[in-house]
Amino acid sequence: MSVLRPQDQLPGLNAATILLVGTDDALLQQLADSILKEDCASTLKVHLAQSLPLPSNVNRPRIDLIVFVVNLHSKYSLQNVEESLHHVDATFFLGKVGFLATGAGQDNHCSIHRNTVLRLAHTYRSPLFFCDLEVEGFRATMAQRLVRMLQMCAGHVPGVSALNLLSLMRSSENPFLEDV
Numbered sequence: 293m294s295v296l297r298p299q300d301q302l303p304g305l306n307a308a309t310i311l312l313v314g315t316d317d318a319l320l321q322q323l324a325d326s327i328l329k330e331d332c333a334s335t336l337k338v339h340l341a342q343s344l345p346l347p348s349n350v351n352r353p354r355i356d357l358i359v360f361v362v363n364l365h366s367k368y369s370l371q372n373v374e375e376s377l378h379h380v381d382a383t384f385f386l387g388k389v390g391f392l393a394t395g396a397g398q399d400n401h402c403s404i405h406r407n408t409v410l411r412l413a414h415t416y417r418s419p420l421f422f423c424d425l426e427v428e429g430f431r432a433t434m435a436q437r438l439v440r441m442l443q444m445c446a447g448h449v450p451g452v453s454a455l456n457l458l459s460l461m462r463s464s465e466n467p468f469l470e471d472v
Contacts, residue, residue: 314361387454
């Protein structure tokens, strides 16, 4: 069992790599395609995984950002993300991990309550995004946000680190949801 560490590999020159982890291959692939369509000065690389740990015998680039995708229509999706989190080194949670909940647009079909995902993101002190990835416009907007976040996590934005980004994304009005 290998633990994914942010400093396992040397950074690539002007390259940024995002790892999307989730059980819905079609939605992950569509999001990856949208990310790769974004105009960016860096060379973007997107890796998809259904779960962690990643195979240790594969030569892969350094991963700058991990996004765990939870489908609110599937309890298996949440269980898979929770199990995968055990294979991520704690230093990744200093701004290089995010959660993306999809399927929130159809509340009547959700088998996972939003507060469950909120608690998960709060536990790992990581940002949480809600986006219906099946809608192309929403997916394109989320891709833009993830690319910008990826550039910061990869160190390609002067004066901003992943940890700065994490503190900026915290809401000052509602610092933590103790009563959720």
